[in-house]
Amino acid sequence: MTVAVGGRRGVDLSNGLENIPVLIERSPDEPTCPEFQYSPDNVQGPGCTVDPSEITVPGCSCITQSCFTESCSCLQAHGRAYNNTRILLDLHKTNTGYCSPVFECNALCSCGDTCSNRVVQRGLRLRLEVFSTWNRGWGVRTLEPIKCGKFVCEYAGEVIGFEEARRRQLAQMTGQNNYIIAVREHAGTDSVTETFVDPAVVGNVGRFLNHSCLPNLFMLPVRVHSVVPRLALFAGRDIDVLEELTFDYSGGYSNQPSVELLSTRSDAAIQASRTDGLQRKACHCGTKNCRQFLPLDLSILN
Numbered sequence: 001m002t003v004a005v006g007g008r009r010g011v012d013l014s015n016g017l018e019n020i021p022v023l024i025e026r027s028p029d030e031p032t033c034p035e036f037q038y039s040p041d042n043v044q045g046p047g048c049t050v051d052p053s054e055i056t057v058p059g060c061s062c063i064t065q066s067c068f069t070e071s072c073s074c075l076q077a078h079g080r081a082y083n084n085t086r087i088l089l090d091l092h093k094t095n096t097g098y099c100s101p102v103f104e105c106n107a108l109c110s111c112g113d114t115c116s117n118r119v120v121q122r123g124l125r126l127r128l129e130v131f132s133t134w135n136r137g138w139g140v141r142t143l144e145p146i147k148c149g150k151f152v153c154e155y156a157g158e159v160i161g162f163e164e165a166r167r168r169q170l171a172q173m174t175g176q177n178n179y180i181i182a183v184r185e186h187a188g189t190d191s192v193t194e195t196f197v198d199p200a201v202v203g204n205v206g207r208f209l210n211h212s213c214l215p216n217l218f219m220l221p222v223r224v225h226s227v228v229p230r231l232a233l234f235a236g237r238d239i240d241v242l243e244e245l246t247f248d249y250s251g252g253y254s255n256q257p258s259v260e261l262l263s264t265r266s267d268a269a270i271q272a273s274r275t276d277g278l279q280r281k282a283c284h285c286g287t288k289n290c291r292q293f294l295p296l297d298l299s300i301l302n
């Protein structure tokens, strides 16, 4: 099905499942669409004991259109993550690796759909295009400017358990892409929450994002209706039309390494990693600070 978005024509990779079509530009080098099942949301995979679509987080009883910190139980319990225009607050915090966990208003909240504490759950709002790069396979670029702190897209796929993530990584053939993202959230000294998302077979546009050692997006786990976090990607700086969107597979941002320990109990250190298989692969991000190789994280195998 051919669609037109912002003056460009192409095929909608999401088959109408997103709010807005995700264009895919096919080139002579990559004439066929990649084979996978498009899903805008996480789905429950092997070893994941909680169905990500089940509502497990309590809601607030605000009867206003948008929630106020003074009266909202959601905002009081977890703090305000976004401003009134849905821009992520405290960007500096995420640069250090420390962040307050983000909880949005959910299906049990009585506030309106337009509440400013509903962002990631509103889904894709930006015109994005999957295109064929000359040296890194597929990539994703934006067809409109993006402001720093804006939610861009999720990294959605099958949510799987640790053992399954390990099994899939070991079963992988050399040269195959690995798509599994492992997010570890540390809160307190001995509390670690691990989430593994694999968009290889079932996934969204996020699976086409390339790694960069100087990325323009960063990843933050965001909880909406479920305790299973959604892996949300936000703009780390203002991004121009047609810029390629990238994130650091090792979870860092602005050359800050991801941090594992935390300073206070309410802050959580988040460590994300997606490797590209067990072989060292050259990084082609082309930035000045390039580390030459894609991140290699073997912690999943230990």
Ligand SMILES: [Zn+2]
Pocket: 060, 062, 066, 067, 105, 109, 111, 112, 115, 116, 117
């Ligand atoms: Zn609300």
Ligand SMILES: [Zn+2]
Pocket: 060, 061, 062, 067, 068, 071, 072, 073, 074, 075, 105, 109, 111
């Ligand atoms: Zn509220």
Ligand SMILES: [Zn+2]
Pocket: 059, 060, 061, 067, 072, 074, 075, 104, 105, 106, 109, 110, 111
């Ligand atoms: Zn709420």
